[in-house]
Amino acid sequence: MASWRGMTNADIEGVLRVASEIHPDLPESAAVFAERLSKFPDGCLILTQGDDICGYAVSHPIRTGHPPALDSQIGEIALDADQYYIHDLAILPRVRTRGLGAQCMEKLLLVADRYQTTCLISVYNSASFWRRFGFVPELTDTALSAKLRGYGQDAVYLVRRKI
Template sequence: MTSFTFRNAQPEDLDGVLSVQAVVFPAFQESRATFSERLRLCPDGFFVVEEDGVIKGYLVSYPFQRLNPPPLDTLIGSVSPDSDAYYVHDLSLLPEMRGRGAAVAMVEAMTSVARKANFATMGLIAVGGADIFWRRFGFAPVFVEALEPRLRAYGAEAAYMERSL
């Protein structure tokens, strides 16, 4: 079995990113424009996993205002100069990549980026029961009443989670 390559994403990787998204999150599709913008705004926080020349996973992350993650498939224009936390926008792996260390590699790299930028908190919205996965990395649910309407767009099991760095 060939081992995977883990690296920062490039614009030419977006077709592969969209293909992975279609398999992993069919109910939560985001546009090429959204992914392209995130790559442009925070290239250090956008990673891909590649095997045999095919993108098989990705992680998108960037600075944001704590407790105010952007709605699904929304262009944000810029990273706010008031960003006080680091947001995990999306982590997706094709089923054949799970259990092989790709997620751990991406989360460790993203955490390093957040720490180097001197953020004390990371946040995310876990969907479809993914809170179990994120707990392994030190994330815990945080109830914020103002976020509840936004979370409903992600389904009944969606949870806002944070981790201190």
């Protein structure tokens, strides 16, 4: 049975394996994952089945409307960060359709509840998954639109407002 737990530095190699399978056209370095984990461990989760890593999630606070560009380090979590950002939720196909994405979202949204809004960049036409959790498309400014292009042609900026 697969289950979610907190990420550790020892998991990063497994995260890279999952990321390369799920996001072959959106590569990110080990340094990006290690930095996110060191800056905001509460937002970094691993999906394991036995000793096998079969998914991960990375999230952290940001300033509203300023998600990081793909494969970029964030430096620090800004003291005035006022929005929660779900950078990635990736699950290998062999363990999908078991409600594991929803389980992960429950965990992430508990952390996100500290903020009025949560955002993400939907890729691979996954907006229908995110809609189930209240995320809707939001207009973007020129700078954010430029960042979205780095995530692929189908990238959409989505926001969820706290009820």
